[in-house]
Amino acid sequence: GENVEQHPSTLSVQEGDSAVIKCTYSDSASNYFPWYKQELGKGPQLIIDIRSNVGEKKDQRIAVTLNKTAKHFSLHITETQPEDSAVYFCAASKTGNQFYFGTGTSLTVIP
Amino acid sequence: DAGITQSPRHKVTETGTPVTLRCHQTENHRYMYWYRQDPGHGLRLIHYSYGVKDTDKGEVSDGYSVSRSKTEDFLLTLESATSSQTSVYFCAISPGGAGEKLFFGSGTQLSVL
Numbered sequence: 001g002e003n004v005e006q007h008p009s010t011l012s013v014q015e016g017d018s019a020v021i022k023c024t025y026s027d028s029a030s031n032y033f034p035w036y037k038q039e040l041g042k043g044p045q046l047i048i049d050i051r052s053n054v055g056e057k058k059d060q061r062i063a064v065t066l067n068k069t070a071k072h073f074s075l076h077i078t079e080t081q082p083e084d085s086a087v088y089f090c091a092a093s094k095t096g097n098q099f100y101f102g103t104g105t106s107l108t109v110i111p
Numbered sequence: 112d113a114g115i116t117q118s119p120r121h122k123v124t125e126t127g128t129p130v131t132l133r134c135h136q137t138e139n140h141r142y143m144y145w146y147r148q149d150p151g152h153g154l155r156l157i158h159y160s161y162g163v164k165d166t167d168k169g170e171v172s173d174g175y176s177v178s179r180s181k182t183e184d185f186l187l188t189l190e191s192a193t194s195s196q197t198s199v200y201f202c203a204i205s206p207g208g209a210g211e212k213l214f215f216g217s218g219t220q221l222s223v224l
Binding site: 001004006032034036041042043044045046049089091093094095096097098099101102103104 | 209
């Protein structure tokens with residue numbers, strides 16, 4: 001099956017700086033790559049996603065990039081704010097199949 | 112949380128007792144999932160359902176069973192709870208079908224003593 005690796009496991013940034021979280025996947029047939037944000041005591045929330053026919057997608061301060069050749073995708077958060085502090089998960093799936101999740105990155109934004 | 116209600120939110124039980132967790136959705140989506148979340152492992156699929164009475168195993172299904180007698184309800188049962196099943200359990204739906212966007216409930220924290 002698919003194997004998704006996520007780095008780093010913890011990340012601290014100063015408010016206003018950028019944060020980058022990276023994931024790699026093993027199955028070249030995977031075609032959908034979502035990112036989830038999980039706040040303490042809550043369920044994961046979808047924040048952005050990308051499909052394999054797109055190289056980059058942006059939504060305000062967050063963006064995701066995908067490199068199909070290298071089989072990795074990244075989450076970029078610019079102008080970080082304290083409310084961005086949370087655990088972020090990447091995932092990979094292919095149509096009709098289950099999701100495989102990374103092990104999570106705990107992001108702390110220091111005011 | 113995407114019209115998903117999980118109950119209970121917290122439960123403490125003893126080893127060897129049966130436990131049932133409930134997931135209720137309000138929008139009649141076909142695909143429903145049960146995941147467990149553990150430190151260092153991320154989210155792992157336990158079982159999923161693609162319709163009433165249609166269920167299948169995920170990657171960590173041992174010790175768990177599920178039932179779906181109505182579209183809106185998906186039950187997860189631990190027949191005889193063990194300490195290794197202490198975890199946070201999340202229900203999810205995918206309105207677009209298998210492999211499409213997942214939306215999660217708020218989770219159930221289960222402690223098996």
